[in-house]
Amino acid sequence: MLEGFYEKDLVEKQIDKKIISKLFRYIKPYRLLLAFTIFLLLVTAGLQMAGPFLIKIAIDNYIMPGEFKGLLYVVVLYGLVILFEFVIRYFQGYYTEYMGQKIMYDMRMDIFSHINKMPMSFFDKNPVGRIMTRVTTDVQTLNEMLSSGIVTIFGDIFMILGIMIVMLSLNWKLSLIAFSVLILLAIATFIFRSKVRITFRIVRTKISNINSFLQETISGINTTKLFNRQKENNKDFKDLSRSYLDIYLKTIFYYAVFYPVVIIIGTLAVALIIWYGGQKVIANLLTLGTLVAFIQYIEKFFHPISDLSEKFGILQEAIAASERIFKLLDQKPSIVSPVEPVKVKEIKGNIKFNKVWFAYNDKNYVLKDISFKLETGQSVAFVGATGSGKTSIINLLNRFYDIQKGKIFLDDIGIKRFNLQYLRKHIGIVMQDVFLFSGTILDNIRLGNKDISLERVIEASKYVNAHKFIEKLPDKYNYEVKERGQVLSVGQRQLIAFARALVFNPEILLVLDEATSSIDSEIESLIQDALGKIMKNRTTIVIAHRLSTIRNVDKIIVLSHGRIVEKGTHKQLLKLRGIYYKLYKFQYQLQA
Amino acid sequence: MLVGISRKIEYSIRTDFFFHLQKLDSSFFTNTRTGSIMALMTNDLEAVRNFLGPGLLHLFNTIFVFITTLTVMFLINVRLSLYSLIAIPLVPVLVSRLGAMLYRRFKKSQEQYAVLSAKTQESIAGMKVVKSFTQEENEKNTFSKLNLDYIKRNLSLARVRSLFWPSMIFVGGIGTTVVLLVGGRQVIDGTLTIGQFVQFSAYIGFITWPLISLGWVINLIQRGSVSMGRINNVFKIKPDITNPPKPAAPETLQGNISFDHVFFRYELSEKTKKLIKENFIDFKDTFTRAIENNWVIKDMSFDIKAGMKVGIVGFTGSAKSTIVNLIPRLYNPQKGKILVDGFDIRSYPLEVLRSNIGYVTQEPFLFSKSIRENILFGKEELLSHLSESEITNKIIEVSKTSHLHEDIRQFPQKYETLIGERGVTLSGGQKQRLAIARALLSEPVILIFDDSFSNVDTNTEELILSDLKQKTFGITTIIISHRISTIKDSDLIMVIDNGEIKEMGKHSELIKKCSIYQSLYYRQQLSEELREEV
The missing domain is CATH 3.40.50.300 (P-loop containing nucleotide triphosphate hydrolases)
Structure with missing residues (x-):
């Protein structure tokens, strides 16, 4: 009954060569560092192998013959080796992490700036949470592979090979006996890992089921409360949780079998070596020191083997994460600056829409055949019912979305020929839902742009009537706005948006002026006043609801179902006795 | 077995937590982010389970190996045993010192991670403003600063973390060195047989790994207890909206x-x-x-x-x-x-x-x-x-x-x-x-x-x-x-x-x-x- 939660995709992803090569691009700048850390790793491995060897020498050359001076010499050497190992290990660990972190930094920057380039339609399709995961969690997963994965894999392989060589050089017969058992160990380990990994994938699916159920319950908590479904929810959750537990208890079986097996194999190896080597020692074919060294080497063997098999799992997860990251990075932004943008000295601000058709998706046109002209400094108001398409007009001039048919001109140049940043810099926008960032009021007005001075911000705020209420806030312009500015009223936020538009001093202004209900009449008149001020001498497109705003514009366009149905000045439209006339009449009645 | 029990405990904590969540008031949910509650049930619960399972398992294992090995060692040669343990007192000192540093730096890194996530989220949510005011560069700079600060904190964490294992291995190595010196001397003097010497070196090897893992275990215990505390905090929150102790109203309603x-x-x-x-x-x-x-x-x-x-x-x-x-x-x-x-x-x-x-x-x-x-x-x-x-x-x-x-x-x-x-x-x-x-x-x-x-x-x-x-x-x-x-x-x-x-x-x-x-x-x-x- 909860099949909706089950991830169906259980197919293991093959390691894609393309992804590896893309990943390698990020490692490349640090290849010297990588080489250095691997070098350090080799040194550590070498030092580790030196330990048992020194003990062999101590036993054979000094303890057995009874030379204390020589022993002292070896002991000092041994002490130095472990001290040196300590130091090298430290730097190796640190620099590996250092490299990993640097790569993460680069990658995060790349993803973040890539996201910034994506068109608005990208954000319509992808929920914030999903995009965020790419920047945060996925990069984190990759980090694990880079900092503990790649380098250690090199180290482990080297370690195994090194030990084998040293053992062989010490005594090849004894080595072969040891290896024969150790191969068993390697096989057992890999079998165990593959068993555990398979169940792990199921486990991961189960846990993600649990988590999505949990998340949904939290998000829908009020619905659950209203419909008294707590009991059933608890039962469902218990079932999910139980099936997760059961699967886990199964993997525990493998653990319970595996660890004793490892110990048995290890003991078997040691026993074989003592049995065989001991005979040789008695027969004087082998020194006691070599035997002791062998036993110690065997102990050092197991660690890299289990490590390697474990890294395999991390590697797979990292590959999956990088696949998701690169899928995002490979998505080319559909709205970009032209290769050779047109060069203009200044923007005058005359606008022309020529037979513009626009749809958010496919052929579902929200704007149909829209044409109008606006001279520098002129203003136009779009009016119409909800769903008439008037808000979409705002999104087109600054190329938040590209149109399907027709053309839009700015100063008689097609807007697609401008550099995107340049174009937007000259178009200010005042939106309905004023988005405030967490930070000070000051930074919210100048948007963190330090080139804009406090004086200028204050000047603009005074002009748009925002100064007064800002002065009343605890820290004035340094007042910290909490998440999404909940503390400020809708009207106050609107005034901040005006100040924001003004400090950037654009030639063209787009205003979305929805009549907001919860604004009290005092602020309402402040907004009216401010709006009039900033519209002065600026080419302005207003999506208007207040008739008082509309009366101040040069031209009015009435939209219905995405088409222009009436066009003209206030007086002309009144004479027409059409939709606008009715609109005005209602408003008039309202005020009477 | 312990691992199995830890899973069962995890299961009960998880279900209990879920039951508790369902009882909490709506106001609790308006004031917390879903992600944060989820984090309790993923990261923190995992830390608790690791403490209960592998943590306790290794702790018992370590104590057992320690006691048996030490007993045998002392039976063979008291003096050599004492010498070989010379570096052991270093372990708790190191673990608690480094552990505390690790914990602090880890916390700082986690905090910055949260800041970085929040910035990312805000940036995406406010993308329209960013784009229309062409503040992409500015956003990038801010993000870059936070990103840099984050890896700085991570590196400061790495400086301590990279010290942890090597120092444990080092302490273990000191034991071997001392055995080599003192034991070798005793063999030369004839107070210890070569067989006993070999046995001793092997034992030192036995206790080195538990020693090293002890550091890890203590780390697990520390994290587990912190996380348990966080989970408990939520259990401590009591809903204000509850059933009346004695319902006085009728079972059927009319609708006034x-x-x-x-x-x-x-x-x-x-x-x-x-x-x-x-x-x-x-x-x-x-x-x-x-x-x-x-x-x-x-x-x-x-x-x-x-x-x-x-x-x-x-x-x-x-x-x-x-x-x-x-x-x-x-x-x-x-x-x-x-x-x-x-x-x-x-x-x-x-x-x-x-x-x-x-x-x-x-x-x-x-x-x-x-x-x-x-x-x-x-x-x-x-x-x-x-x-x-x-x-x-x-x-x-x-x-x-x-x-x-x-x-x-x-x-x-x-x-x-x-x-x-x-x-x-x-x-x-x-x-x-x-x-x-x-x-x-x-x-x-x-x-x-x-x-x-x-x-x-x-x-x-x-x-x-x-x-x-x-x-x-x-x-x-x-x-x-x-x-x-x-x-x-x-x-x-x-x-x-x-x-x-x-x-x-x-x-x-x-x-x-x-x-x-x-x-x-x-x-x-x-x-x-x-x-x-x-």
Whole structure:
């Protein structure tokens, strides 16, 4: 009954060569560092192998013959080796992490700036949470592979090979006996890992089921409360949780079998070596020191083997994460600056829409055949019912979305020929839902742009009537706005948006002026006043609801179902006795 | 075995936590982010389990190996044993020192991670502003700074972490060195046999690894206890909205509702606030406005007789929804009383009160289940006495009333169609109509529509309303709407402004005397005429 939660995709992803090569691009700048850390790793491995060897020498050359001076010499050497190992290990660990972190930094920057380039339609399709995961969690997963994965894999392989060589050089017969058992160990380990990994994938699916159920319950908590479904929810959750537990208890079986097996194999190896080597020692074919060294080497063997098999799992997860990251990075932004943008000295601000058709998706046109002209400094108001398409007009001039048919001109140049940043810099926008960032009021007005001075911000705020209420806030312009500015009223936020538009001093202004209900009449008149001020001498497109705003514009366009149905000045439209006339009449009645 | 037990404990903590969450007040959820609660159930629970499972396992293992090995060592040679243990006291010192540093730096790194995540989230959410003011570079710089700060903190963590293992291995190495020196000397002196010497070196090897893992175990224990504390903090939060100890009200409801000088504002108790703050660094006090002594609902009084049709209108943000949220006790008012059939709603068991109220929200929350399960949501037990086909008939009936049935018939799997990410995406109107069906199924005494028709087109709305009128005869119905046409024929219309009742009466009265009502009415008529125009 909860099949909706089950991830169906259980197919293991093959390691894609393309992804590896893309990943390698990020490692490349640090290849010297990588080489250095691997070098350090080799040194550590070498030092580790030196330990048992020194003990062999101590036993054979000094303890057995009874030379204390020589022993002292070896002991000092041994002490130095472990001290040196300590130091090298430290730097190796640190620099590996250092490299990993640097790569993460680069990658995060790349993803973040890539996201910034994506068109608005990208954000319509992808929920914030999903995009965020790419920047945060996925990069984190990759980090694990880079900092503990790649380098250690090199180290482990080297370690195994090194030990084998040293053992062989010490005594090849004894080595072969040891290896024969150790191969068993390697096989057992890999079998165990593959068993555990398979169940792990199921486990991961189960846990993600649990988590999505949990998340949904939290998000829908009020619905659950209203419909008294707590009991059933608890039962469902218990079932999910139980099936997760059961699967886990199964993997525990493998653990319970595996660890004793490892110990048995290890003991078997040691026993074989003592049995065989001991005979040789008695027969004087082998020194006691070599035997002791062998036993110690065997102990050092197991660690890299289990490590390697474990890294395999991390590697797979990292590959999956990088696949998701690169899928995002490979998505080319559909709205970009032209290769050779047109060069203009200044923007005058005359606008022309020529037979513009626009749809958010496919052929579902929200704007149909829209044409109008606006001279520098002129203003136009779009009016119409909800769903008439008037808000979409705002999104087109600054190329938040590209149109399907027709053309839009700015100063008689097609807007697609401008550099995107340049174009937007000259178009200010005042939106309905004023988005405030967490930070000070000051930074919210100048948007963190330090080139804009406090004086200028204050000047603009005074002009748009925002100064007064800002002065009343605890820290004035340094007042910290909490998440999404909940503390400020809708009207106050609107005034901040005006100040924001003004400090950037654009030639063209787009205003979305929805009549907001919860604004009290005092602020309402402040907004009216401010709006009039900033519209002065600026080419302005207003999506208007207040008739008082509309009366101040040069031209009015009435939209219905995405088409222009009436066009003209206030007086002309009144004479027409059409939709606008009715609109005005209602408003008039309202005020009477 | 221990690993198995730790899994079982994890299971009970998880289910208990879930049960507890379901009991907590809505205000808890408005003030915490879903992600933070989820983190408790993923990261923190894992830390606890690691402490209980591998942590304890290794701890026991270490202690056992230590004791047995040491006993044997001391039996062989006391002096050499003592010498070989010379470096052992270093272990607790190192572990506690480094452990504490690790913990602090880890916490700092985690905090910065949260900051970085928050910035990313805000940046994406405010993308429109960023783009229109061409602040991409600026955003990048800010992000870069945070990103840099994050890796700096990570590297400061790495400096300590990289020290941890090598130093443990080093301490183990000191033991071997000492055995080599002192033991070798003893062999040369003849006080120790070479066999014993070899045995000793092997034993030292035995205790080195447990020694090293001890550091790891202590780390696990530390993290596990911190996480357990965080989980416990949530368990400590007690819901304010609970069942009365002795329910005094009747089991069946008629549907009279009255508000008696009700004052309400969103706020958290200081204790809950503290507990939440301790757990969630990104605690968002959505209710800061409460400090400014701002009542969301001010001195509200009204009477609704059973069976009445009531309309509530007002501008956005005038607290219309808050009023109806109080009736099923999603929140408790601070002052005043709400009565149903003359009894304080606090004297009803929550289940009784809520199961008698059908509630349709504006943006209904649907679950990733089938349509059938979504309509049946919460009524499984109530209808369990019916057969499958009887339930199906009932579901179809309510779907017809809410004019959803035809839509569902278009889906290949009909009522079994899955909704959500893995199934079909319903349109806003379909969602609202499904929510209406969901509310009707329990045959409630009080029906509340919180702007439930905003995405349903006017024609369908009228059809639903007229169907409802027949079905809901004798049922108290409260409709919040932006469209005057929806509530025009109500027995009583309340005009709400800023948490207060501005005016109450019938349409014919309000249109004459209430300016807000007039303004709403004209705006509405206008857009309708505009629509008809083309």
